[in-house]
Structure formats: structure tokens, C-alpha cells
Amino acid sequence: MIKLKNVTKEFNLGEQVITPVLDVNLKVGQGEFVIIIGRSGTGKSTMLNLVAGLIRPTAGSVLVEDRDLAALSDKEMSRLRSREMGYVFQFPSLLPSLTILDNIIMPATFTGDKGGKDLAKRAAELLGMLGLGERLEYYPRHLSAGEQKRAVIARSLMNEPRILLADEPTSDLDEQTEKEIMGLLKQIHNGGVTILMVTHSIALVPYATRAYSMDKGKLSLTHQK
Amino acid sequence: MSLLRLALNNIRGNAFRSSVVFLCVLGVASFLLGTTLVISGAQNSLNVGIQRLGADILVVPEGAQTEVQTALLMGKPTNVWMPASKIDEIAAVPGVQAVSPQIYLQSLYGAPCCSVSEMFLVVYDPATDFTVKPWLDKELGRPLARGEVIGGSYIFVPAGEKYITLYGYNTTLAGNLGATGTGIDQTLFMTQETARAMAQSSLTTAVTPLVIPPGEISEVMVKIMPGADRHRVALDILLKVLGVVPLESPNMFGQFRHQMTGLLWGFVTIMVVFWVLSAVLIGLVFSMAANERRREIAVLRALGATRFYVFRSILAEAVILALGGALLGVILSSFVIYLFRGYITSSLGMPFLFPGWASFLGLVATGTAFILLTVILAVLLPAFRVSRMEPAIAARE
Numbered sequence: 034m035i036k037l038k039n040v041t042k043e044f045n046l047g048e049q050v051i052t053p054v055l056d057v058n059l060k061v062g063q064g065e066f067v068i069i070i071g072r073s074g075t076g077k078s079t080m081l082n083l084v085a086g087l088i089r090p091t092a093g094s095v096l097v098e099d100r101d102l103a104a105l106s107d108k109e110m111s112r113l114r115s116r117e118m119g120y121v122f123q124f125p126s127l128l129p130s131l132t133i134l135d136n137i138i139m140p141a142t143f144t145g146d147k148g149g150k151d152l153a154k155r156a157a158e159l160l161g162m163l164g165l166g167e168r169l170e171y172y173p174r175h176l177s178a179g180e181q182k183r184a185v186i187a188r189s190l191m192n193e194p195r196i197l198l199a200d201e202p203t204s205d206l207d208e209q210t211e212k213e214i215m216g217l218l219k220q221i222h223n224g225g226v227t228i229l230m231v232t233h234s235i236a237l238v239p240y241a242t243r244a245y246s247m248d249k250g251k252l253s254l255t256h257q258k
Numbered sequence: 259m260s261l262l263r264l265a266l267n268n269i270r271g272n273a274f275r276s277s278v279v280f281l282c283v284l285g286v287a288s289f290l291l292g293t294t295l296v297i298s299g300a301q302n303s304l305n306v307g308i309q310r311l312g313a314d315i316l317v318v319p320e321g322a323q324t325e326v327q328t329a330l331l332m333g334k335p336t337n338v339w340m341p342a343s344k345i346d347e348i349a350a351v352p353g354v355q356a357v358s359p360q361i362y363l364q365s366l367y368g369a370p371c372c373s374v375s376e377m378f379l380v381v382y383d384p385a386t387d388f389t390v391k392p393w394l395d396k397e398l399g400r401p402l403a404r405g406e407v408i409g410g411s412y413i414f415v416p417a418g419e420k421y422i423t424l425y426g427y428n429t430t431l432a433g434n435l436g437a438t439g440t441g442i443d444q445t446l447f448m449t450q451e452t453a454r455a456m457a458q459s460s461l462t463t464a465v466t467p468l469v470i471p472p473g474e475i476s477e478v479m480v481k482i483m484p485g486a487d488r489h490r491v492a493l494d495i496l497l498k499v500l501g502v503v504p505l506e507s508p509n510m511f512g513q514f515r516h517q518m519t520g521l522l523w524g525f526v527t528i529m530v531v532f533w534v535l536s537a538v539l540i541g542l543v544f545s546m547a548a549n550e551r552r553r554e555i556a557v558l559r560a561l562g563a564t565r566f567y568v569f570r571s572i573l574a575e576a577v578i579l580a581l582g583g584a585l586l587g588v589i590l591s592s593f594v595i596y597l598f599r600g601y602i603t604s605s606l607g608m609p610f611l612f613p614g615w616a617s618f619l620g621l622v623a624t625g626t627a628f629i630l631l632t633v634i635l636a637v638l639l640p641a642f643r644v645s646r647m648e649p650a651i652a653a654r655e
Contacts, residue, residue: 087560087649107565115562126557130271131264142260143562188561 034196034227035061035084040093041250042079053079055250056093063195066219066228070235070255071247077231078123078200080247084229085120085198086110097196115143119189119226123201125181127173133160133184134169140191159187163217179210186217190226197221199230203237215240261567265574275547279576280583282536282543283629287587289532291625293525295595295613296602298621300518303439303611307331308507311442312389313479315492316505317348323503326477329362329378330441336362339474340502347499348478353486354495358386359475363453364468377413378445379424381453381470389479390447397433404451406432410443422446426463427456439611480504533632541636544576548644559649572641573634580633584626592618 042054053076061067071077082088083095086102095102098117102110114120119140127136137156160166163183165176173181182202189197199218203211211234219240222228230241238244244256269276307330318326322338329336342359349357363379382390384401390408394401402408407422407429414431415421421428429452437443448456453470460468482491492504548555555568563571595602596612613621 082649085560087556089648111559111562111564111567114560120560122557122560124553126553128554128557130267135267139558140561142264143564143567192562 034063036096038094040083040090040095042083043091052250057252059252061227061229064225064227066222066242068238068241068244069231069247070244072233075247076250077247081198081200081231085118115140115192117195119194119197121185121189121199121202123204126185127181129173132170132172137188137191140188144192156191159190163187179206182214195227197226197228201232261571261574264571265578268575269578275543276579278543279540279579282540283580283583283633284587286533286536287584287625287629288591289529291588292591292595293529294621297522298613299611302613306611307438307440307442311507314482314488314507315480317478317480317495317502320501320503323505337364338476339471342473342475344499344502345478348480348495351491351494351498353482353491354480355483356388356481358388358479359383360477360479362476378441380445380447381450382447384449388481393435402432402449404455406430407446407448408433410435410445411437412443413446425456425460425468427459437611537632537636540633544637545640548640555644556649565645569641569645573637576633576637580630584629588622588625
């Protein structure tokens with residue numbers, strides 16, 4: 034489902050070159066829940082962005098559903114992202130000018146789905162499932178950090194993706210909310226969605242079917258169920 | 259969600275940026291349409307006015323050229339005289355087909371009949387006239403009777419009255435000429451017979467009697483023969499008839515045209531400066547907005563938006579703001595110019611005739627298209643740059 038073959042990513046910062054991802058090989062199969070742990074700045078998010086095709090590798094190749102991302106045009110890459118992947122950003126990523134309902138519907142725009150009322154119904158159901166059924170017409174600024182995270186997860190599920198990429202989905206959340214969010218992700222995983230998640234929290238490893246630690250751009254297996 | 263709805267939500271969600279762009283566009287649109295309206299209104303007025311004069315050449319006493327042109331253009335009353343014997347001399351010039359004299363009477367100030375402070379009285383000769391007659395034939399179907407007058411578009415019978423009383427003499431307004439925006443709009447035309455009756459009556463009924471110097475006229479309207487060279491005929495009149503100056507109708511109001519050209523260039527200069535500054539400001543505002551919204555744009559890309567979608571969404575916001583601002587700008591400036599046209603034209607010293615609907619809509623459409631193009635050009639670069647950014651980098655920054 035997801036394959037990284039000798040992937041390296043370098044960033045050129047003037048005279049300095051940094052390499053957050055160095056010769057990484059990884060395979061994530063259908064229905065797996067893979068967590069990558071590591072401290073800040075170890076290249077976890079960069080690796081996730083490589084898988085999402087949000088950046089291109091300096092060397093090596095990234096394959097999603099057996100398609101080499103480097104060979105895809107912008108349109109093809111966008112279609113793959115909208116139909117096959119859900120993405121949960123580390124930072125608050127709801128669009129501030131849209132209501133929560135419109136935020137959730139947004140990804141459907143890019144699949145060309147003109148479901149209209151059906152889309153709104155599905156978005157409302159998703160929000161209901163995640164305990165935000167009463168917040169449909171709220172704007173992001175009216176929600177707590179935990180509620181925003183849940184809304185983002187709902188948005189990532191709108192197009193029923195086969196892969197969910199989550200970048201620190203529990204950062205800045207209290208313990209209780211962290212548990213809630215991880216419970217949700219587990220539920221989503223049990224529904225058949227492949228999850229690749231990065232986090233700095235070792236405590237979340239037990240949720241994964243497989244876990245790696247990342248340091249200086251390299252991956253090493255730390256847990257397997 | 260449609261692109262339009264997303265753009266509208268973004269506009270609503272960024273009140274400050276939207277207001278700056280909207281106000282810039284509104285300012286440019288108002289100024290653009292306002293100046294174009296004033297200049298084209300003056301040009302329009304001039305053309306209609308010259309057409310209404312109906313003569314190929316106007317012959318006026320030597321030294322009275324400016325006074326006569328000012329009278330015709332702005333309705334500023336004047337009294338100029340030359341001997342009536344000049345009529346035959348002018349008629350004898352080769353290429354002249356018809357001549358008809360006109361007399362400018364002492365004008366009235368603050369007359370209750372008119373929506374202007376000064377009224378210009380012109381006497382024509384029905385026997386030879388070829389300038390007023392075509393209108394009379396078409397609109398009235400008969401010549402003016404004794405005691406009847408026709409007026410420019412600003413002339414009216416005072417409320418509750420049956421007549422326009424001039425020098426204590428009652429005249430009947432037989433009709434009004436169409437608006438020209440020139441002095442003709444505040445002119446009252448009458449026959450010599452009516453003028454003489456008025457002068458006679460004024461001796462007993464008016465505070466200041468009306469005096470028409472016998473054997474004197476103010477100007478001679480000249481119609482040239484078909485195929486004759488107007489300039490040649492005018493030159494011959496100048497050479498053969500002493501004490502007069504011929505004014506060729508297309509070349510009339512030269513001083514005014516010169517003044518208008520100066521004004522036009524002034525407006526154009528201000529316009530260009532204003533336009534460039536606004537385009538730069540709009541570009542900067544959108545650049546700043548695009549920078550501020552890098553994360554939002556990264557999110558859109560992660561959700562599956564193509565680069566082209568991002569580009570179009572920024573452009574859509576700009577187009578909506580441009581259309582809104584331009585539309586409000588043209589409505590406001592049209593409204594202000596329509597309401598204050600009298601004040602504007604008198605302070606600028608130029609005639610003005612509001613253009614017809616077709617020309618007006620043409621101006622509005624051209625102006626709006628121009629503004630739209632300006633805004634699109636100003637936004638093109640920031641929209642392109644932000645749409646080409648790698649989303650993950652944009653999100654991190």
C-alpha cells in the first residue's frame with residue numbers, strides 16, 4: 034500500500050544542507066496502523082509529507098497503491114490525495130472562514146462529488162459520530178483544541194480514504210482528550226483504514242500494529258504486534 | 259463547495275484586506291468613470307451644440323469672437339453689433355448659399371422662467387432663417403406666430419402662469435429644443451416681429467426698455483453651397499467683408515477645446531498615477547494575504563486541491579472584490595456627477611451633456627473591464643507564486 038524505497042530528503046538552507054530523512058525504507062500494508070515516534074526535528078513530519086506527496090524526495094521513490102508519486106502530475110497527485118488519503122495536520126488546520134460543516138464537506142469538492150444535500154448529510158453524520166453533532170454551524174474559533182482535532186479527523190474521513198496520515202494528532206491536548214482521539218483513530222483503523230501516524234509520545238505506541246522510532250533521519254523498528 | 263462560495267467566505271473572513279482592495283477599486287473606478295464622463299460629456303455637448311447651430315459658418319463683428327463663443331457655449335449673455343449691410347456683402351461671397359441674421363437682445367438676469375440665472379434672447383429672421391426652421395417644421399409644423407417663442411431645454415413657463423413675461427410683454431412658449439449642454443439650453447428664440455412688439459411694449463411696461471438698434475445685427479449664419487470648401491469661403495468672407503470675423507462651426511470653441519485638452523491630460527496624468535499606485539497596493543495586499551494564508555493553502559493542497567484550484571480561488575476573490583468595487587464606484591460617480599453636473603461644469607468652465615444610455619453603459623462596461631483587468635494583473639503574480647509553493651513547506655512557514 035505504501036512503500037518508501039531508499040528515500041532521502043534534503044533541504045538546502047543557504048550554505049547549510051539538512052537531511053531530515055536519510056535512506057529510509059518502509060512498507061506499510063493494507064489495514065496496518067503504523068506509528069513513528071521521535072523527538073521534534075527528527076524528520077517524522079517530513080516523512081509523512083513525502084508519503085502524502087506534499088514534498089518530493091531528493092533521492093529514492095515513494096509508492097502509494099503501487100504508483101510512484103514522482104511520476105504523477107499535479108492533477109493526478111491531487112486526485113490521489115483527495116480520493117485515497119486523509120491527512121490530519123499537527124497545527125489547527127480548519128479553514129477559519131468556513132463553518133465546521135463546510136470544512137468537513139471541503140474535501141469532497143476535490144473529488145468532483147456534487148452530492149449536495151447528501152454530502153451535507155454525510156458530513157453531519159461524521160461530526161455526529163465524533164461528538165460534534167451540535168456544532169455544525171460553528172466556526173473553528175468557537176471550538177476547543179480537542180473539538181478542532183476531532184473535526185479535522187472527521188474531515189479526513191469525508192472521502193472515505195483507504196489511508197489516513199496523521200501528524201501529531203494528539204499534540205497540545207490534555208490526557209483525556211488524547212485518549213479520546215486515539216480511541217477514534219483505533220475505531221477508524223478497525224473499520225479497515227490504513228493509518229500512518231507520527232508522534233513524539235511513546236505512550237501511544239500500544240495503539241499501533243507496528244512502531245518505529247526515528248532519529249537523525251533513520252527508522253528503526255521498536256514494536257510489532 | 260463551489261469556488262465562488264469559498265471566495266465569498268474568504269472575503270467575509272478577511273474584512274480588512276477585503277476592505278482595502280474594495281476601496282482601492284472603488285476609488286479608481288469612481289475617478290476613471292467620473293473624469294471620462296466629464297470629458298466625454300463636454301465633447302458630446304460641444305458636438306450637439308455645433309450641430310444645433312445649424313450653420314456652416316458664423317460671421318460675427320470683429321473683436322467679438324470670444325464673447326460670441328462664450329455666449330453660445332456657456333450661455334453668458336452678450337451684446338454685439340454690426341451693420342445689417344454686412345448681410346448682403348456676405349451673401350455675395352462665392353460659395354455662400356444662404357445667409358440669415360440673428361440679433362442678441364439685452365439678456366435677462368434671474369428670470370423666473372428658467373432654471374438658470376441668466377437667459378439669452380436671440381432674434382432670428384423667419385424670411386431667411388435656416389437654423390431654427392428645420393426644428394419648427396419637424397416639431398411644430400408651422401412658423402412661430404407673433405408673441406410665440408421657443409426655448410432651450412432649461413426654459414419653462416413658471417408654475418401657475420400661462421406666459422413667459424419678458425420686458426412686460428407676454429410670450430407663449432411654443433416648444434423646447436432638446437438639451438445640448440451648451441448656452442443654447444438657456445436661450446429663447448423669437449422672430450423679429452415678436453422682438454419689435456416686445457421693444458414697443460417695454461417702453462410703457464418695463465423698468466428698463468428693450469432697445470434694438472435699428473439697422474444693426476449681432477451675427478450672420480452662413481450656409482455654404484454643396485461641394486464648396488468651407489475654409490475657402492470663410493477666408494473669402496474675411497478678406498472681402500471688412501469688420502467681421504468668420505467662425506467655421508467645426509473649429510468653433512477653439513480656446514475651450516484647448517482648455518479641455520489641457521484638462522484631459524491633467525486628468526489622465528492623475529489617473530495613471532492613481533491607477534499604478536492602486537495596482538501596486540492591491541498586488542501588495544494580495545501578496546501579504548497569500549503569505550498569511552500559506553497554511554490554509556497547504557491544507558487545501560493536502561485535501562486534494564490542484565495548484566490551478568488554488569490559483570483560481572485567489573483570483574476569484576480578487577475578481578469578486580473588483581467587480582463589487584467597480585460597480586459601486588461607477589454608480590456613485592455617475593450619481594454624484596448627475597446631481598452636481600451644474601456645479602462641476604461651472605467650476606470647470608465647460609459645457610456638459612450627460613451621454614445617452616447606450617454610450618453611458620458602454621463607458622461603464624469599458625471602465626469595469628479595465629478595472630477588472632487591472633486587479634487581475636495585480637493579483638496574478640502573488641496568486642501564481644503561492645499556488646506553486648510546495649504545500650508542506652508552506653505549512654511549516
